[in-house]
Amino acid sequence: MTTLNTYNFSAGPAILPEAVLETAQAEMLDYNGTGCSVMTMSHRSDAFISILHHAEQDLRQLMHIPENYKILFMQGGASAQFNMVVMNLANGFKRVDSVVSGNWSRIAYSQMGKLSDAEIHLAAHGGDLYNYTDVPPVESWDVDPNSAFVHYCINETVHGLQYRNIPKPDGLPPVICDMSSEILSRPVNVTDFGVIYAGAQKNIGPSGATIVIIREDLLDRCSERIPDVWNYQSHISRQGMYNTPATYPIYISGLVFRWLQTHGGVEQMEAINTLKAETLYSAIDNSNGFYINNVKQHARSQMNVIFHTPTKELDKIFVMQAGAHGLSGLQGYKSMGGMRASIYNAMPIQGVEALVEFMQEFQRRYG
Incomplete structure (x- = not known):
């Protein structure tokens, strides 16, 4: 039974479970007997490494993520991934396919070409087709199987649109999906995707952490010419510790994962x-x-x-x-x-x- 006096319908940063906030409140000054707050503990301490490890494992369990997929908790929001997926995964490819179904995929399409020599091909445009009252069906996507990947946003917060029937990868290049505003809201088959990314501040935790789930074989595309801070492989080879991660948002996200487990x-x-x-x-x-x-x-x-x-x-x-x-x-x-x-x-x-x-x-x- 909820005790909330105010219901927060914000699109993000968004509502968090009361139980999670209560746990965070109780542990604010002393996390698990360490005598310090998660906000102030070293990201390389045993206590935080354990927080990070359990958050990753709980997410893997909730989404049934296979072992050949790596999980990162990054910074920069989902918007940073608009460029990172191209920088890391389009090396040696002439074309990237991009589906525009609403505001955020439109922005992604406009940003992807800024740090890539590949052509960013507009595979479908829901604004032109339906004035953003419908999503372009996968059958209408103009996609080259030899493209580096096809990118789309599964749920568009601004226009209230969602791919209720999740596009299948048959005949498509690796599928890259912005899942920020619906991740963990329904089951998905992770193996249908090459990369799933999601800003935490909508359906997971507070702003500051971004989940990236990437199929291991795609890491072979990551060039050493990419600066380490933008390089997926650099972050994975350092167990997510290339630089200081967003420790407190990761901690809260981990609490949310546990809350989800206890609620079915x-x-x-x-x-x-x-x-x-x-x-x-x-x-x-x-x-x-x-x-x-x-x-x-x-x-x-x-x-x-x-x-x-x-x-x-x-x-x-x-x-x-x-x-x-x-x-x-x-x-x-x-x-x-x-x-x-x-x-x-x-x-x-x-x-x-x-x-x-x-x-x-x-x-x-x-x-």
């Missing part, structure tokens, strides 16, 4: 997330047009639900009054307006129910 793992999260999304979308669809979501149903995100009222003025009133009712972070992305409810793993069903109740009352007053 990724499979149980999928069931809960499906219920939360269905509850919220049902409230939108049954509002007789007062609340509007233009995303095609099969592409609606289960993590980031966007909607708006008939006017921008009402949208502003909605966000303001929702905040006064303990429903925070509901303003839409700056270029989109409207509202956005991010309902990641840590958002309890009670939070979604409280939002739906407020939506219904708001409609009675303004509809």
